[in-house]
């Protein structure tokens with residue numbers, strides 16, 4: 333017998349039942365896959381998030397069983413509660429596709445095109461969103477916003493030009509620390525994430541703002557410019573930590589731990605918050621009990637080359653070269669004084685620079 337206390341909702345022709353009070357976005361996440369709208373500001377682990385970015389817009393083609401009228405405008409699915417008998421269109425709606433392309437265009441108006449040098453590249457939600465819904469050009473003819481640089485402390489780098497003002501980091505600081513010292517200052521196109529008086533963010537749990545930031549506006553200073561995320565192998569590990577539950581993801585290249593992050597679920601959200609000590613101070617394998625390789629989404633660029641049993645295309649170069657070594661493929665260490673294999677990149681303070689290599693060699 334169907335449960336009377338549950339509400340029925342149909343999203344892109346797939347029907348499920350959810351408890352009253354569930355948002356359309358959460359209902360879509362229960363179905364999973366392409367039916368789930370993207371979300372740049374909503375974060376299920378933080379109270380009050382959502383309603384800022386409009387990437388999760390959907391078309392409500394039937395309000396409910398009792399009032400079947402469609403909603404006249406597209407709705408933010410993270411802020412719309414499910415009604416019994418509701419029908420929603422996401423990928424099946426042309427209006428939604430057009431609106432989402434418009435939202436991406438807006439988000440990119442002031443966003444710099446610096447993916448090649450941005451530490452978030454490869455795990456940036458805006459990058460994925462632009463890839464799926466963006467247009468190839470911009471119609472924006474004005475100068476992009478620039479900001480005064482703010483130093484927010486030894487661990488976290490703020491790149492305000494990349495910020496999309498999703499407010500996730502503000503909610504994180506509000507809900508995880510006892511005294512928030514940063515927020516959104518000013519309004520409109522002057523709005524920026526900053527500390528009012530130059531101040532460092534140094535609470536024990538403030539490092540989590542790095543994980544919640546959907547773009548590269550808040551990045552880890554201890555990892556900056558050290559490596560591309562798709563070259564690293566994520567491994568789940570834990571330690572007995574007195575401050576947090578110590579369950580983390582270590583990012584290895586060879587034997588080196590390049591960075592430590594929270595473990596993320598399939599929606600890109602942190603499973604558990606971790607403390608600054610685990611994140612920034614414990615970068616040695618001996619600090620951790622290794623559980624095993626992390627599961628990454630098959631489509632993620634991070635899973636590049638991590639799959640076993642894949643049929644690789646036949647290697648033809650040896651055949652073509654008749655067994656000779658191709659001249660174009662050279663060993664960089666044989667011809668260059670930089671990038672010496674004995675230099676431990678992850679131990680260099682700040683971004684790697686040619687002087688570091690001189691002083692360490």
Ligand code: SF4
Pocket residue numbers: 494495496497498499500501502525544545546547549550
């Ligand atoms: S810094 Fe990142 S998390 Fe904070 S508001 Fe900007 S985009 Fe969102």
Ligand code: FES
Pocket residue numbers: 370371372373374382383384385386387388389408409410411
């Ligand atoms: S995720 Fe719904 S408005 Fe941002």
